[in-house]
Structure formats: C-alpha cells, structure tokens
Amino acid sequence: MATDELGRVRGFRExxxxxxxxxxxxxxxxxxxxxTISRQTLFADPxxxxxxxYFEIEADGFSTLERHEHMHAVMILRGNGHxxxxxxxxxxxxxxxxxxxxxTWHQFRATRDEPLGFLCMVNAKRDKAQLxxxxxxxxxxxxPRIAAFLNGLRER
Amino acid sequence: MATDELGRVRGFRExxxxxxxxxxxxxxxxxxxxxTISRQTLFADPxxxxxxxYFEIEADGFSTLERHEHMHAVMILRGNGHxxxxxxxxxxxxxxxxxxxxxTWHQFRATRDEPLGFLCMVNAKRDKAQLxxxxxxxxxxxxPRIAAFLNGLRER
Numbered sequence: 250m251a252t253d254e255l256g257r258v259r260g261f262r263e264x265x266x267x268x269x270x271x272x273x274x275x276x277x278x279x280x281x282x283x284x285t286i287s288r289q290t291l292f293a294d295p296x297x298x299x300x301x302x303y304f305e306i307e308a309d310g311f312s313t314l315e316r317h318e319h320m321h322a323v324m325i326l327r328g329n330g331h332x333x334x335x336x337x338x339x340x341x342x343x344x345x346x347x348x349x350x351x352x353t354w355h356q357f358r359a360t361r362d363e364p365l366g367f368l369c370m371v372n373a374k375r376d377k378a379q380l381x382x383x384x385x386x387x388x389x390x391x392x393p394r395i396a397a398f399l400n401g402l403r404e405r
Numbered sequence: 406m407a408t409d410e411l412g413r414v415r416g417f418r419e420x421x422x423x424x425x426x427x428x429x430x431x432x433x434x435x436x437x438x439x440x441t442i443s444r445q446t447l448f449a450d451p452x453x454x455x456x457x458x459y460f461e462i463e464a465d466g467f468s469t470l471e472r473h474e475h476m477h478a479v480m481i482l483r484g485n486g487h488x489x490x491x492x493x494x495x496x497x498x499x500x501x502x503x504x505x506x507x508x509t510w511h512q513f514r515a516t517r518d519e520p521l522g523f524l525c526m527v528n529a530k531r532d533k534a535q536l537x538x539x540x541x542x543x544x545x546x547x548x549p550r551i552a553a554f555l556n557g558l559r560e561r
Contacts, residue, residue: 257490257491257493257495257503257504257505257506258488258490258493258495258497258501258502258503258504259501259502259503259504260501261498261499261500261501261502265500267500267502291478291480291502292478292502292504292526294476294478294504296475296476296506296507296528297455297476297478297526297528298454298455298528298529298530299453299454299455299526299528301478301480301526319452320450320452320453322447322448322450322453322457324447324457324524326500332414334413334414335413337413337414339413339414341414342417343417344417344421344423344482345414345415345416345417346414346415346417346423346447346448347413347414347415348413348414348415348448348450349413350413350452351452368480368524370448370453370455370457370526372452372453372454372455373454374454
C-alpha cells in the first residue's frame, strides 16, 4: 500500500500493534521451521530503499535458522531472549542492536516467560533465505553453546 | 565504520546511548535553525541501502523546519511531542510511526518536560534539505494551528 493511502501518522496500540496495520504470519506454514511469530510491515514504500518490519516471537518461540546475502539490522523493542549470529550466542534485551552480516547463520529465541519483539531493517530488493543442510547443522551443533541454543536450553 | 569492526551485538546503555556509538551534533551549528538535538547513527553499512539513526530532542527543543526529496520513516522511541508534516500538526508518543513524504515540510518538537527520542530511517543515497523561504514560511504561518506549533505553543 502506498504511503498516501495510509496517512502520515500511524498510532501505536496496546500489545505492540499499529493503527491500520495487519499482523501477518511470519512465513508460510511449513515453508521452514519456526514457532509462533507474527510480522507487521511498518514502512515499505517505492521511495524507500529499505523496509522496516516488526517481528514478535511469542514466549518460548523462535525464528527460522537461516542465512542469505542481504543484511539484517535489528533493534530489540520488547522482552528478552537470545540470538545466534554466525557462531556467537548472545543474550539480548530492549534497544540492543544486532547486525546480521551477509551469509551469516542466525536465529532469535524468546525467553520462556514473555514475547520477544524486534525491528528489522532490510533492503527492499533482497534475496531469499537458505536453510542449513544436514551437514551445516551438524557443524553448528558441534559447538556445545550453539547446540544448547538450538535445543532451546538457555543460559540464564 | 564497517560492521565487522563494530561487532554484531551492540548493547543499549542508560540514557538512550549505545555501546561504542558517539552521540553527535544534529547539524553543524549555525547551518539551520534548531534547538538541542543529538544524533546517533545506529546502522550504516555499504551493504544496506538505508541508514537508521536515533535523534533525541531535549525538553522544549525542536528539529529544523525543512523539506527534501528523500523520505523519512520515523518511529518515536521515548517522550512525547508534536510534529508538523505538510500542513498537519499531530501529537506523537512512544512507538507512533510518522511518514514524511518527499518534498514535505516537517519539524519535530519535544514537550517542555522531557526529551523526545525517535528512530529515523532514510535512504543511504539522498539529497540535502531545503529551508523555507520567507514566503513559504508566511504561507505556513497563515494557518493558526501551524503558527502555534512553530511558535512553540502546544495544544495540551
């Protein structure tokens, strides 16, 4: 939808929703492994070279483990969780910034008690995500910290 | 600075600052009218077609009244205030979204009691801002609501 149709100020609503914006499925069901995420596209316009999206992972949910050529520029907005970026597992909380460089495996996981919501800026023109092969997954899991992260065992 | 030099997770610090990021002046002093704003560039990378910046206007401060070809995609992060977009004056608060279309006059103003902080996404390649001529300013001020906004008289 073009900006003019949307108006210029879009109010924030309880529960991290925005006036006139649909809460969309993260991905098509069955397209890739993930659990309980929604997506809202906050800004997308032919005159903007990037899009800004808001993703929310429900308590105990996770995003797809994937990689692609395009970068992600992420700011956490609510909740706490962990992210895998390359071979690094990090705890993240409100307003932390996460850079996902090109071709870097990444996944976000919410804690057990609350949703993890974050902004993600991406180029409007971008490639599709790749899933890990069995061999790549084994290589990641050979690191005990990464294996614990992927199995949902969080370090608190 | 390239992403690799910065690390992949940048922690949030008290007072809306981020690990390893400089709080920069909004603009060169004297280049244009404004009052008490700082700027932090959260994401800027050769592989990203946009930049994400955080601006903070101190209590009672304001950004420059200006327009340009490039769009702004804004999310308020802290505080409350008002913005002018075109000929529309709107109250804004946390997580509200503001779209500034091409060639649209705009200004942000903080309330008297607290800072107004917001994210602003822009194309990496963009034009410079224009200031209003005396005639354009008079045209804006011919609307009493806009005149009150520009004179710092807020509707509460």
